[in-house]
Amino acid sequence: MQSALGGREVAVRRHQGIVIASQKLHRDLPPTTLYAYGESQETAVYPGPTLEAKMDVTSRIHWDNHIPDEEHFLPLDRSIHWANPKRGGVPTVVHLHGAETESIHDGHPEAWWTPKGEHGPTYVTQHNSYPNTQRPAMLWYHDHAVGITRLNVVAGLSGLYFLRSPEDKLTKQFPYGEYEIPLVFKDWQFWPNGSINFPNVGDNATIHPTWCPEYFGDTILVNGKVWPYLDLQPRVYRFRLLNGGNARFFNFTLSDPSLRFHKIGTDGGYLDTKPQILSSLLLAPAERLDILVDFSGLKPGDVVFLNNSAPAPFPDGDDSFNPSQILSQPENSKLMEMLQHKHQQGDTSNDSSAPVLRHRQIRLREFDDTHNDPTVSLLENRRWLDAVREFPVEGSVEVWEWINTTPDAHPIHIHLIQFQVLNQQPFNATWYLDGRCNITVDFPKPGTCFTGPPIPPEIYQTGFKDTAVVSPNFVTRYRIHFQTSDGRDFPFDPTLGPGYVFHCHILDHEDNDMMRPFKVVHATKKKSGLREKDNTILTNPLF
Known part of the structure; x- marks a missing residue:
């Protein structure tokens, strides 16, 4: 089938409905009521159906909402x-997380709809189009309705979306088929009757009757199963990991010290550098990892546990926040032969020699009540409904500096684009907030807030990303090229529609105003009147 736009091939259209489902998540747990995606009531499931797409073949999906509830079943x-x-x-809107797509198809938070035909102020269509012109990667789709994303995602509204390239299927350099296994991690709490236990009283109920700063479950699910196991053969496996939880970080290790993780990709697809050999994997909410593990040395009856050591909330002062992860050791020759494969697409993407047009500073602030319980977290001290202040120019390169003055690590997600973490730099947040120093003064000059020089990104921050961890008491810098991740112009006009958003992907923070809009502009329009605001700096002595 040929598209009416540009003659590009278009994939067969799909219909995905959102319904109430009842799913048994463990043999000893009664069925759990969920909201779920599916082509019919009978096929709706958590995680939602895994969707497969081909590079440069447009996918068209009609998302519908058939939830009959008058009000959400969670508080x-x-x-x-x-x-x-x-x-x-129950309002819903679907965001294909990591996709490079026009903003009317991006799942804008105010583009929600209900079964009764009511629409949000930026609603345009439920017939979404995804060009799939970016690098091959594992994306995921989830609800993004303003103010209730945390509820809809806890209720079950998320699923995987694989963008494949013909090269992957031709070379088959890495394990595929039954040996390529997606792992979707999620934490829940349950009542004895199988229903989801979600807080119905807020930390400060006089301000927010039910909202809490973070939701942490005491039960871990993988691919919709509580505490599951997997029978393995003595060979190399490829695992595609997603942290699909609301707020919990995972720091994974394997119980067998002879086993290692071989990281070959992240949010934005394959690494452009050689694979990384790791002893642990830090995975924040919304982040993805593409890894290989060689089990060929195991014997029948051997058992390996996947353990998590990340505290909640993260990092909570724990030394595991920056674990020693990179190893150097002899490896199985067959595995190393696989790792020599160099995926060609993306080798010249986001040219690092392109000049930086603009630097932005965005402060992360948390405001507490008199009992030191958080009541709101903000970006640049602004609410979601405040006017747009970021207008990046299409095709330009910018550096965004995230100044984290809060005690928590925040996974910051930017819609539309993939970016790379440049570096991070420690600073004294207390002095900064008190106005006793300045972060425009380089270290170690007098008057600087920085307590050390910039350091390279942590190993878990490397690769092309759409979500990356912004650490407390650090300034973390993203290098963003406002073009496709493989270096081409967008196949659509990114300046049209309601625009895009950036936000913390701790969903409880996102829902309570830790989210801001931005709009991409053409260079000609930029000169004709749209102006940057005071959180933008044109020069910075650090660069």
């Missing part, structure tokens, strides 16, 4: 800004 907090349909119902 709703009306004290924070949310969709708030006048005629009731």
